[in-house]
Amino acid sequence: MRLLKPLPMPDPGEPDARSAASYLLWILSKQWKTLVVAGMFGTGWMACIGALPGAIGYGIDQGVRTKDTTALLLWAGVIVTLAALMAVLGIIRHRLAVFNFLVGAYRTVQLTTRHATRVGAALPRRIATGEVVSVGSADPASIGMALDVLGRTTGSVVTFVAVAVILLTISVPLGLVILLGLPLQALVIGPLLKPLQRREHAYREQQGLLTSRANDIVAGLRVLRGIGGEELFAHRYTERSQEVRRFGMKVAAAGAVMKGLQMLLPGLLLVAVTWIGARAAVSGSITPGQLIAVFGYTTFLLMPMSTFLETARKYTTAHAAAKRIVAFLAVEPGVDDEGDKDAPRSFDVLEEPESGLRVESGKLTAVACADPEQAAVLGDRLGRYRDSDAHVDGLLLRDIRLDELRQLVLVSDNDSMFFEGKLRAGLDVAAGADDETVLRAVRTAVAGDAVDSVGGLDGHVDAEARNVSGGQRQRLRLVRALLTDAPVLVLVEPTSAVDAHTEALIAERLREHREGATTVVTTTSPLMLERADTVCFVDDGKVVATGSHRELMDGEPRYRAVVTRDDEDEGQERQ
Incomplete structure (x- = not known):
């Protein structure tokens, strides 16, 4: 058996997420072999330390008192041997402890990351960003620390009992003091663990809320500066930060009491002995x-x-972390992967009956919505990020395997993220496009200035592409969407943050780039609408008019009002 295996693991397993305790027990069961080995070396290490006083005592009685040089040298050799063993066993024990920490932490990270991908686009709507950050960073470390201490805990139990027996053989009163002292300490400290646990839970919840607020402020910093709201939000963040500090002080106070008792109670026991x-x-x-x-x-x-006290404290913290992890793992995906059919290689019509939207294969279809929120809803339905009766040639999207459907339909909106790293990796996520293909997509999206601003395709992009402007970020998203070459590409407001000249170029080039492929663009921009083969106007969640842009401008006053933002014209036409 290979004791130390590489990380991360190929398969972290399926966790028992019924409760925090169940999750901790499941984690323990998954790496029981290395935990047992760590316990064995921890016991050997502490046994060497615990045997030193006895060896010193025998050396004094049999060597010093009797002036027996041979006995003195013998026990000196025993002491040196114990010290050498202690050093070797301590190194191995520590390595195993670190390994158990890493395995527990990595397993939790892999589980939460895998679940986040399963939940997919529904995750931001189900759980706060701060909670996700905590579950993915601080909480796995807490789980790992609980596993780290187990080797020493096992050794502590064994050596404590052994020393108590030795003391009983030396003096019965001494042995009884030891055997009764530990339960008394547990009786004193036990009632303090529950309040500490509650305070840990509350503190972590407040930390998650503060992290979410900080993320929202950073994401909207440009907007805040534009409307002069920096001071207001800074004040609110300060208030929330102080609230977290107060919760942290409560945890620290309880922890300080535990630390104090950790020194006081053993000291009192030592005085008695x-x-x-x-x-x-x-x-x-x-x-x-x-x-x-x-x-x-x-x-x-x-x-x-x-x-013993350290173990109690770490498992209190681990229980609070496990509770959050279990809550995270309980988040259900936006849709179930219940389909068993392959995606069609070709089709005639993609239809969403609830709205009445029909998308013909190989055409550029524009969807103009009176309510901007409806555009995002339609995109989610067409990509099955929310359930509906949408179908391709009568085959319901829910009957298609989700991995197959994701290959068929790509939905690109303005909430999609960029990870920190090289720009090329962030654009060509499949890593299969050559320079010519990438540059063609860059030209279509008129994103050359964005690419140049970071130093070219091999330049560095910050997390969420914060080192480019909002308009450049939007165009880079379009580049990434085009490079997937999806059979059905749904673009939700792809040009809302660009100027008219750039938008006109994108509209012209997008049609050419996607020639013969199925493309859906939700937009109310005349420049984009003019280039579409078909325009569908959606009002109150329903398609109320279909035709070319010119036909709808001439014959549908509500469409004209939405596109031109002329509400007075809409009112006059209705009269």
Whole structure:
């Protein structure tokens, strides 16, 4: 068996997400082998440390008191051997602890990342951005820390019992003090764990809300500057930040009490053991060597008792993290992957019955919506990001396997993200296009200036493409959509952030670029509408008129009002 395997894992498994406790138990069960090995080395490491006081005591009694050089050298050799073993076992134990931490954290990251891709576009509507950030960063670390400590916890239990037995053989009162002291500590500390757990949960929730607000402010910074809202939102962020600080202070206060007890209670136990041991030595019931050993054992016992409290604290934090992770894993995808049919290689009509929209294959269809929100809804239905009765030649989209459908229909809107890295990788996501193909898409989207502004196709793009303007970012999204060469391409308001001259060029070149392919553009721009083979006007969620742009401008006053933004003209025509 290969003990340390590479990360990340090929398959993290299917988690038991019924509760936080179930998730933690499932994580433990998935890596029980390395946890057991870590426990074995942790036990050996702590046993070496725990054996040192006894060896020193025997050296004093059998070597120093009797002036036996041979015995003294023998026990000195034992002490050196224990120290060497302690060093070797400590290195291995620590490596295993780090490995268990990484496996637990990576497994959680892989699970949450995989689930995020399953939920897909519905994720931002189901859970706040801050929650996603926390679940993907801080919470996996908390899970890993709970696994990291288990090797030492196992060793602490074994050596604590062993030392208690040794002390019982030296002095019954000493052994009883040890055996009764630990349960008393648990009785004192146990009631504090629940309040700490509640405060941890509340603090993490507030952190998630603050992160979401910060993300919203950064995303809308240009708009805030434009309307002079920077100070208002900065004030609101400060108020929220102070609220998080107050929650953090509550967690810190509870943690400080735990830390204090972690030092106080073991110290009181040590005082009791030392006092009883000293009295026993004075009375002659134990030897000087045994007294030295007792002092050493009591000092050593600080380590396992401290580890017990550390374990309780880390599992309290891990439980809070697991609760958030379970809630995240419970988020359902926007649509179920219930289909079992392949996507058609060719079709005549893509239809969405609820709105009455019909899209002919191989044509450029423009959709003008009186309500801008309806454009996004139609895009979601055509791509099956929300369920509907949309179909291709009678085959319901829900009956097509989701992976097949995603190859058939691509929906590109203005919320799609860019990851940090090279621009080429962000545009050509399939990594299969040559320079000529990429540059052709760049020309169609009139995105040459955006490419040049970051240093060319191999230039660097910040997360969410923040180092380019809003209009450039929109055109880069169009480049990325064109490079997929999807059989059905749905573009939601692809030119809303560009000037008229650029928009006219895009409209002209888009038709040429997608010649013979099915393209749907939701827009109210006359420059785009004029280039469409068919224009569908949607009012109140229904297609109320279909024709060319000119035909609708002449015969449909509501369409003319939406396209020209002339509400007075619409009112006059209705009269």
